[in-house]
Amino acid sequence: MRASDHLLMDEDAEETGIFHDFAAVVGSERFSPYVFVLVFGALFCIIDTAAVIGAGLVSGELARYAGLEASISQPVIFGLAAAFLILAWVLRIYPRRRAALEGGEIGPVVRLLGGLFAGALATRFGEHGLSFVELGVWAAWLVAATATAKICRLLVASVVRHNVGAAYLQRPTVVVGNNAAALALARGVASDESSPYRLVGFFDDGQGRDGPLTGVLPYIGTLDAVAAFAETYEELDVFLAVPWTAGSRILQLVELLRFMPATIRLIPDLPAFAALDARGAAAAAKLTPVLQTPPLPPYQRMVKAGTDLGLGTIVLVLLTPILLGTALAIKLDSPGPVIFRQPRRGQFGRLFSIYKFRSLHTAKADTNADTLVTKGDPRVTRVGRIIRKYSIDELPQIINVLKGDMSLVGPRPHAIMAKADGKLYGDVVPNYSLRYRVKPGMTGWAQINGWRGETDTEEKLRKRVEFDFYYISHWSWRLDLKILCRTLPAMLFPSAGNS
Incomplete structure (x- = not known):
């Protein structure tokens, strides 16, 4: 699988801020999930609410056929749907991360619907009592609503993955360095279906020198060209696969990118990282120290x-x-x-x-x-x-x-x-x-x-x-x-x- 076939999502970063502290100004902004995840989270909420209404209308017809016209009336259907819509956002049951784009976890939806249905049934039981037939109709409503919601969101998620993900939800990523650790990172990104990065090339001061990444990723230029390259992107991830002993070079690169829309990540232990297999490298890449994030996500x-x-x-x-x-x-x-x-x-x-x-x-x-x-x-x-x-x-x-x-x-x-x-x-x-x-x-x-x-x-x-x-x-x-x-x-x- 190509690195460009994956989606991007990051964890939140801590927010701080001190005027005279360079690191505080550079790295203080909250790095929150992509707007696309929020949009599709809202879309799934709408789908689930529509599923509750649609299944309710069908179950209402069944109730009337069984002579239980008052059991599932339209006011009850729309009242429960409105309560679900409000509580879904109050309780934050919709994920803010990649799970929303993969179809999400239906468990929180089932639990919320189950609680609402239990409350509605308890109220009705206290007022009129419940027959087994009426209980079965309500159960059919719950099952139909959750099944419809799951099927619809899986269809939407499939469309997102195949038509939106690679084009809109990934941030381009470059590697600084041409060594075994950089190669491990590239292999990890390419082999992990949940990888958040789309590698577009690498930078290295050894221009024309063959290395592990040569022929694997396009060579873009020397380290001095990173800033000019970053200007062409709204956002860019930069992985530093350079020894920590090259502290002056790291600081120079951070200085070059200090006001660019770049997230700078540092691979902390090159030999250990290089020894990881592709799966381990992909997981480790998400946990690398962040030196800088873009000003606003x-x-x-x-x-x-x-x-x-x-x-x-x-x-x-x-x-x-x-x-x-x-x-x-x-x-x-x-x-x-x-x-x-x-x-x-x-x-x-x-x-x-x-x-x-x-x-x-x-x-x-x-x-x-x-x-x-x-x-x-x-x-x-x-x-x-x-x-x-x-x-x-x-x-x-x-x-x-x-x-x-x-x-x-x-x-x-x-x-x-x-x-x-x-x-x-x-x-x-x-x-x-x-x-x-x-x-x-x-x-x-x-x-x-x-x-x-x-x-x-x-x-x-x-x-x-x-x-x-x-x-x-x-x-x-x-x-x-x-x-x-x-x-x-x-x-x-x-x-x-x-x-």
């Missing part, structure tokens, strides 16, 4: 992207009168374009053009922001002073959000050549580029906590980046909503100039 990215798209569309509609009025004011105040574009670095360090209302005189505009705008700056127009004070000049960035370059909430994107006390931002704050692990935002945790305005000194920059790192380490949908709710008051009652 897939389902959290989906939630954040969905919020950006849905809420962003609403915000755009609400802001339209303000956008049009501001554009007219800028056009009447000074000659030049209404919209000002400036290159910024977004997620994973990728360049994009940020949109802002022009607030400077065209002849004095500074595209690269070599000189930051300060209070009383003569380059600022009359309208520019007002729109900068209340952050109105940032509102066109809602277009960046809808394009996917930015998020509603995230670290503010700084100008590429911006300086604090004459130094580039990256030279002032160690690990400054960790801000690129998430999309930049229109507003952020730093902005609502009073750190808007100029970042012309090292102290101001450090404080702002400290809040940015906190946001990255503690992201949640609730935190985003909190920031959005506090943004408007921060705009209307600014304590500093604009960023």
Whole structure:
């Protein structure tokens, strides 16, 4: 079986977060199951509920044929189905891992249905008593419901495995190193039907040198090429099959991938791992130490992207009168374009053009922001002073959000050549580029906590980046909503100039 025929699923990682600790920022985010598993878990719940209703309607007909019209009526059928649907999610009986895609375990469903049926029968027995015929009809309902649910979910799981799994549920995986341990890993992935990895190639500094992986996996390049390769993927697993004695090389690789969407795993004992058979290597691969995880797992990215798209569309509609009025004011105040574009670095360090209302005189505009705008700056127009004070000049960035370059909430994107006390931002704050692990935002945790305005000194920059790192380490949908709710008051009652 090919490595590409397998599904991917990971365990949850512990969540921590300290500003000055590089490892805490890199590895703190929760690494939760894929959104596809949640979607199919919900699908199986719907299938099971439909099975309860369908089997109930059939059993109701049998009850009426036996002269037990009141035993299984439609209100009883839909009442039990509603109770099952609610309790299934309250009790979390649907798996969040790979089992959901394999058809899942029917045991929890049977136990929940059995409990509901027992409660309903006990209530009916207390009110009217139960005959053996009526008990048999209820038993037929339970058996038919569970059998139908199992058959339907197995059919869905078969479709998922053959048509969805390899294409959508695997993360591509690369190996760093070309030795016996790397070969054991490749064989383990290829031989294990439950393997979560799809190996696409390997990296090795010995370019052109034959080794155990030569001819088994494609050679991609040297270790220095890993970061560029990672940029082409939304997520990537990287297995380090290198000796622990090569500590400097490991740290160098982690540094190269520090803000990339990569999960870095370290094979701890190369000789022992190499000695494992394929089955043992596959199991050991899932337990290897994790040095870094992506900033947000897939389902959290989906939630954040969905919020950006849905809420962003609403915000755009609400802001339209303000956008049009501001554009007219800028056009009447000074000659030049209404919209000002400036290159910024977004997620994973990728360049994009940020949109802002022009607030400077065209002849004095500074595209690269070599000189930051300060209070009383003569380059600022009359309208520019007002729109900068209340952050109105940032509102066109809602277009960046809808394009996917930015998020509603995230670290503010700084100008590429911006300086604090004459130094580039990256030279002032160690690990400054960790801000690129998430999309930049229109507003952020730093902005609502009073750190808007100029970042012309090292102290101001450090404080702002400290809040940015906190946001990255503690992201949640609730935190985003909190920031959005506090943004408007921060705009209307600014304590500093604009960023």
